[in-house]
Amino acid sequence: MDHDGTHHLTATIAASVDLPSTLDGGQSFRWWGEAGGFRGVIGRRAYLIKSAVDAIVVDSVDGSPIRPNDVAAIERYLALDYDLKGFASRFAKDRGLGPALSAWPGIRILRQDPWECLVAFICSSCSNIPRIKLNVGSLATTYGDKVGPGARDHAFPNAVRLASAGELALRGLGLGFRARYVAAAAEAVSEGRLDLESLYALPYEEARDRLISLDGIGEKVADCALAFAFDKREAFPIDRWVRRALIEWYGAPERLSPEKVASWARERFGTDGAYVQQYLFHRQRLSARLPTRA
DNA sequence: TGGAAGCCTGGTGT
């Protein structure tokens, strides 16, 4: 507990979270390393979050006090209510997940804003993390309200805002062919053809079908949004990395198409899917970067 | 119903 005599500025949340892997590990593209922690915006508030022993410390970026509703927002965003320890003990001896769970015990699946998350993963199509961060950052700084003193302290623009920007302007920001899809999604949401809030209450398959009905949203993008924003833990996004992991460690048939591998994995892992996927992704991605392979 | 080409443009490696 910090106390400087006059104001209570920061908040300490007792939870062990692997911040780099969670905030900068491919789920969200809105966090930037700063001062040994991460700086980013949740909703309309900019935060600086750092790791401590079995805890995270939350600070504002402008000296304003962190209040109980800030803490609630961060706990919700990090989905600290999920029983990660239970998941870890269920898979402790698992061939693919065991090593990943002991190497990175604190990776969380985020509960992001649905619209922001959906747009980010539309932008992820045929791209890479630095570029996705660039694109999403450009959208925020260009069209989102400024919510802090830093250049990147911008809220993510809502659908109405992006719809009025239009495809051409989004292309101008460097989104490339994804601009058309972001613009189309923005129109669908702002015109009420797609009600994102209503997807929370729908079963996984139905929510997924609703998302896929939009142009530029296929299985992978839909599953990412469902897992990282809509709390659908049976979503199992399959990309190159995860596909390779499923083949290498679980004997998934090598010739199966990505869609078939996805349903194979959903059947096998059920509501553990999202966390399984994230741990496999992390392990596969980081081990591929090691200079030597075991 | 399966498979391959094309899409924008910044990142990555040489």
Next chain:
DNA sequence: AACACCAGGCTTC
């Protein structure tokens, strides 16, 4: 430094 080649996918043919 410049220049290929490629990328966490989707649509179309």
